[in-house]
Amino acid sequence: MNGKKGGVNIFELIKKVVFTDFVKGLMVTLGYNATKSITLKYPDQEKWIPYRRFRGLHTLNRDEKGRELCVACELCSKACPTQCITVIPMEDDTGRGISDRVARVWKVDLVRCLFCGYCEDACPTRALRLGRDYELACTDSSCNLKQREELLVPQAVPESFEGGVVASSTFIVTPAGIRIKADLAKTKRRNW
């Protein structure tokens, strides 16, 4: 309504009688109805591979010779704001690690972890990285605690892969559980 008191704006009235706004709204939704969906067909056909800056599940790296980079300095656990990382060091001169101090226990409690990334910043040897695995759900609490042995296994998306793409994937259902296998060779940019 405009400011004029008592006066009826004929133009506004005609607009109301022929449902202009209403038709405009319908046209907008009809337009969206005809556009292509932006939903990723995850997990059956597509999977989002994040950028490198993504902070997912922790991963412990090795150097080129296959030695553990972790020197169990405990800086990560000191830097952790939620105290979810436990490191117990031990001496080892068999060449498992890059120095004679390696981790006997390196575990992270994922329920408490808030994926802030302070631990990887604190790491002096770049042993610890927050990787790009984000499918962390499970049906019991056993998977909340990740041990060193598990984290030393290289993750599906290597550090060299740039990311920020949609990879085609297959959804594998086995009695042991479900798994999504992404094919990093077949990727495409997101279309929005």
Place this chain on the structure above:
Amino acid sequence: MEQIFFYIFATIAVLSAIGVISVRNPVHSAFYLMVTLLQVAAIFILLRSPFLAAVQVFIYVGAIMVLFLFAVMVLDIGKEELTEAFNQQSVIAIPAVVVMLALIAYMIIGGKLSAPVGGYTDGILIGHGTEVLGKELYTKYLFPFEVVSILLLVALVGAIVLVMKDRQG
């Protein structure tokens, strides 16, 4: 065949009418009244008046009963108020009801409850019942029709006036 249907509808109508006045819960009463009205509509169909049947369902069951229910649900009549309504009335009511039933029985047995059959046969009524009704209503019975409309208008205005007064006070 029609007789059987009539007795089915009539029995349900009478039973549910008894239900209307015997159950204590007003919403259940309304439910039974709805059943009664539907049965009456069915009897109208047996009487070759589909128009009246449809209007019965449309107006009484579809609109007026919904209004009743709306009022009943909003008012939230407690059980105490309902029992209080039965004070000393039965002393007068029972003889009055007995006398009325006796009168009705007398008239039915004496054959005095009959009206002359009009000039309309089944054939006309089945196909053109609505037309006949409409023409009669708007030509021969126009004056009573208008009187009824004015009565309803008066009732409407009266109801609004009553509510307005209530709001001022």
Place this chain on the structure above:
Amino acid sequence: MPDISLIATLALMVIKVLVITMILFMLPLPLTYVERKVAGHIQVRLGPWRVGPHGLLQPFADMIKLILKEDIVPDKADKFLFKLAPFMAMIPAFAVYAAIPFGDKWTIPFLDRQVSLYITDMNVGILYVLAISGLGVYGLIFGGWSSNSKYALIGGLRSSAQMISYEIAVSFSAIGVVLLSKSLSLVEIVKHQGGTILHWNFFYLPVGPVWFFIFLIGATAEINRVPFDLPEDEGTLGAGFHTEYSGMRFAFFMLSEYVAMVTVSVMSVVLFFGGWNAPFNIPFVPPILWFIGKVILFIYFFMWLRFTLPRYRYDQLMTIGWKILIPVSLVNLIITGLMKI
């Protein structure tokens, strides 16, 4: 002695009733699927996708879920009405189809016998449809009241108030159609619109479109679709009148709602868009296909509407009903009467 033709007629009647009832029972399966797909695509999503190819088996999964779900009756509920209410909502929704004409007479090939594509041709068909479809509101009211829950009660109250307010406008538009077609029988109304597209009631200018929009708005309010879905207002009432229902009883409410939506689509087609009459003279397209096509367009329209408009406020609802639709329909009635003299 009952002769063979009487038995054949009776058998035909029973078959027709069974076929239509089965179709109506099965209707929510495709309709829920289509509604979700339309919702998905309007919101630039996919909709059901994972159960079966393109999510086609989703309605069956839902059906299994609803059947297996526990049937909960609240402890303090009015058990009698609570159990009866879903049926009171469902039976009128189905009973309406006794009078709806899907097509004209049709000759069965090889048998040389004519079959009419409607159950009965009532001479008060339009009144019957309006009256019976109006009864469906009892299921909502009794369901809401008997649940003994505040949300359900408010939902039931709203549905009754909405019903009363919009029933008047819808019946006025029915009167308008009766004036245009000069008959109360739905078959006659459709036959009157035969010929070219310009004979349709919608194109009886200038009153036809006005009657249509009054009917459409009023009917949308009566079947509780968006933007008039106040009885089941998810935002403020939980789920409205069926908050306390679960399992199959809830499914019956949903079924009756979908059937009511189809009824309104069918009635719009029959009253305003020429029923089974073809808009253009295209050979080899049977009339029933035209009918189904128009109904499908209307069903899509209702879904489209649902994901476009927000919900009206309760006072706006009452304003639209009493201050706009009823005066407009009264004026339109006078104009139609004058045009038809």
